[in-house]
Amino acid sequence: MPNRETINNEPCPVARCVDVVGDRWSLLIVRDAFDGVRRFGDFQRSLGVARNILSDRLRKLVNASILEMQDASDGTAYQEYVLTSEGETLFPVIVALRQWGEQHRFKPGERHSDLIDTRTGNPIPYMVPHAEDGSVLMPATAVVRKLA
Template sequence: MARQLALATSECPVARALEAIGDRWSMLIIRDAFDDIRRFSDFQKSLGLARNILASRLKALVELGIFDLRPASDGSAYQEYVLTERGRSVFPIVVSLRQWGEQHLFEPGETHSVLLDNEHHEPVVSLQVRSRHGKLLAPQDCHRQRVTR
């Protein structure tokens, strides 16, 4: 527990983000939400996740402001988990994980999914880190600096 508190209060944004949404189930729930899954039962079918674990992760994601819980859009008695602006801002993280996995975790000829844009039905261009001036940056081109918000 002390380690979790240390991560949640760390000065490192990476540590805080991982503590908040970095476990595999939370990321896969968010991934499924980008594929328009909104109902508890649909998340469970997609992920094959035990109900108690799914309920716990969804509750935490609602508390973090990643999802809003709303009445079902079809007027039924169900509720839906809808991504908030904060939740939608996770999209580049999911895309970068996907692209890294596509590039490094599949053998040649092995079947996998790719992300296509809806307008042209072409693969999404790989994300890149660039300076404010448009220069492509590598790790050695960057440094960390402590700031106060």
């Protein structure tokens, strides 16, 4: 298993990303943060995760500058976890995972939550990568250029 130094020097962006948000709890914490969850107890209730695991993942996400701690917005003595601008850039990742799940983990007609564009009231369109000319990129039309 690679150690921390090996991961930090990994030339693959996917490997470095997965090191920070590649486990179930971290991604679900980020998902909940997009849904407005901000307090430790609310994350715990939403996720049903053990306190020690939640504490570890929140600390890891704060250390990675994905979440930051702020004084509670209601003036109480609590601290809240909020997405940083860097954390907000994970939105397309969460959307892509959601859309993959909708396509491949639900039976046709099975009910699930929807992600809605607040400006139109409609579900957001399916995300796909596009080339400079606007054409859809498929796995066969993209390649990773490895470091020599």
